[in-house]
Amino acid sequence: QELQVKAKLFNADQKAGISIFEGDVNIIRGNDELNASKVTIHTNSAQEPTKFIAEGNASFKIKTIEGALYVGKAHKVIYLPKTKEYYFYQDVHLKQLDDKKEIIGDEVILKTIEGKAYAKGAAKEPVIMIFNMPEDQNKTEVQKSEKND
């Protein structure tokens, strides 16, 4: 699958297998999109990307294999293409759009193959998970219908 990276500045050290993109970096891969100030791409000897590190106000939109759609932001995002896993660090705010779930924490792992997310809070700070419970849903619908009458 093709992954496209756009940026203002590009520096690559082929011997070390490191490419650094800076300045309004935009990455698109299929339905997934990632924006950040700086992205470092590690490649192996066959020039295949093995790790992406996005830093500086990273914002993203990710679709898992099962079709779940996540959007969010974090200070730092690491993506491992081989295992299709995302690691979000510092001020992480992850929203699952189609299911109205939210995760706020300091460290979140999203495994797109399994479709699971793991979260960890910063020292002395909880992980906040927001779910839209079905009862709430009924209540909101009832409230809406009352308003309309």
Add this chain to the structure above:
Amino acid sequence: MNMNYFFLFISLSLLMILFVFKPVEIKENFFGDIELFSISSFTMYEFDPHGLITLMNGSKAIKYSDRYSVDDIDYTDSSKEYVSNMKSKRGIYKDDIVYLDGNIVYTREDGLTFKTQKAIYNKKTSIAIADGDYLLYRDANRVIGEGLHYNSALERVTSKNVTAKYQLKER
């Protein structure tokens, strides 16, 4: 008429030559940039004590005192760990620097290739610089951008306003 006056007159006339006459300005032609020779369909080899360092051929070349001007230049730098070859419509080879112009294709032995319209390759530092737009690719990865600075010895690339495309293997 007194003879003295006569000799005085003659002396004065002779002295006038010094002041009145000017050297005639002959236009001096400076023959610096002349074609020493012109050859076509040539191959040039440069050797140093270690062996072949440069191979250059072209459809036509003019040798000046300080440079070669070559059409359809095909220049190979064999003096480094990785051999690099560059082809273009026109090239000037001067003091170990190749100025390339028109449909340039630079290829390095490990497969790295870039294409552009104007570039300068410095053989001493093995640095290629292309100021305009370029396309660079190696294996399945490719980069389009402008202002390429490629150091073949250190295998380092620097550029601006890029769009890079990587191929990810699906699991």
